[in-house]
Amino acid sequence: MTDVITAALMIVGAFFMVMAGLGVLRMPDLFLRMSASSKASTLGSGALLLAVAVHFGSVGVTTRAVATIVFLLLTTPIAAHMLGRAGYFVGVKLVETTVIDELAGQYDLRSHRLRSKQPATAPPESDQPQV
Amino acid sequence: MNVSDLALYGILPALMLAILLTVARLLRGPSLPDRVVALDLLTTLGIGVIATYAIATGQAAFLDVAIATALISFLGTVAFAYYIERTV
Numbered sequence: 001m002t003d004v005i006t007a008a009l010m011i012v013g014a015f016f017m018v019m020a021g022l023g024v025l026r027m028p029d030l031f032l033r034m035s036a037s038s039k040a041s042t043l044g045s046g047a048l049l050l051a052v053a054v055h056f057g058s059v060g061v062t063t064r065a066v067a068t069i070v071f072l073l074l075t076t077p078i079a080a081h082m083l084g085r086a087g088y089f090v091g092v093k094l095v096e097t098t099v100i101d102e103l104a105g106q107y108d109l110r111s112h113r114l115r116s117k118q119p120a121t122a123p124p125e126s127d128q129p130q131v
Numbered sequence: 132m133n134v135s136d137l138a139l140y141g142i143l144p145a146l147m148l149a150i151l152l153t154v155a156r157l158l159r160g161p162s163l164p165d166r167v168v169a170l171d172l173l174t175t176l177g178i179g180v181i182a183t184y185a186i187a188t189g190q191a192a193f194l195d196v197a198i199a200t201a202l203i204s205f206l207g208t209v210a211f212a213y214y215i216e217r218t219v
Contacts, residue, residue, distance in 0.1 A: 003133065003134045006134050006186065007134055007137055010134075010137065010138060010141075010142045010183065010186070011141075011142070013142075013179060014141070014142045014145040014146060014179075014183075015145075017145065017146055017149045017176060017179050018145050018146075018148055018149045018152075020149065020153075020172060020175075020176075021148065021149030021150065021151075021152035021153045021172070021176070022149075022152055024152065024153055024156045024168065024169060024172055025152040025153070025155055025156045030162065030164055030165055030168070033156070033165065033168055034168050037168055037171070037172045037175075038171075041172055041175040041176065042175075044175075044179060045175050045176075045178045045179045045182070048142075048178075048179045048182040048183060049178075049182050049194075049197070051182065051186060052182045052185055052186055052191075052194065055134060055186050056191050058191070060191075061191045061194060064194045064195070064198065065182075065194060067198065068178070068194065068197055068198050068201055071198070071201050071202070071205075072175070072178075072201055075201070075205040076175075076205075078205075078209070079171060079205055079208040079209055079212070082208070082209055082212035082213070082216075083164055083167060083168065083171070083208060083211070083212040083215075085212070085216065086164060086211075086212040086213075086215040086216035087162070087164035087215070089215075089216050089219045090162070090163070090164065090215060090216075090218065090219060091219075092162050092164060092165075109219070112216070
């Protein structure tokens with residue numbers, strides 16, 4: 001029974017790892033590649049580490065495997081966020097079929113802060129007295 | 132066919148295929164963040180290879196290497212992202 005669970009978890013993990021590699025190679029855009037790689041690789045390595053925990057079945061190995069999974073779950077989104085933000089600042093081209101880029105013009109390029117109002121469509125000053 | 136044979140002859144070749152696809156993106160990648168994404172995925176695939184190899188050989192001590200690899204991968208990716216953003 002333990003062997004069946006281990007084999008199933010390993011096959012699921014290897015499938016998602018191959019999907020992550022395929023997505024990184026085939027996706028047309030940096031952000032789509034990051035979307036494919038971060039989620040699928042987290043799921044794949046988590047399944048493989050769970051397979052290790054089930055296969056050995058001791059307290060020490062399970063603790064280390066779960067600690068690694070928790071660490072991956074904590075750090076992969078942070079790394080992907082920082083890398084995507086850096087790529088957007090550098091000016092990586094979006095794919096041609098992009099419908100909308102809601103971040104366009106929202107970043108202040110000097111202070112690297114994010115604004116929420118659009119400067120182009122800001123209403124003109126209306127409280128000035130009419131002359 | 133027991134679990135260690137499956138890990139050695141089934142899972143590790145699949146992970147090698149994923150590593151080859153990722154190395155292709157690492158070599159092609161038109162911009163620097165593309166290559167950093169490929170490097171990050173390579174270290175995560177390395178964690179998977181270490182876990183599979185621990186099952187294939189029956190040595191649970193390889194998991195310590197997986198933890199250290201995850202830590203160094205995160206630090207490297209964050210440092211790369213920080214300095215890429217500083218170049219603008």
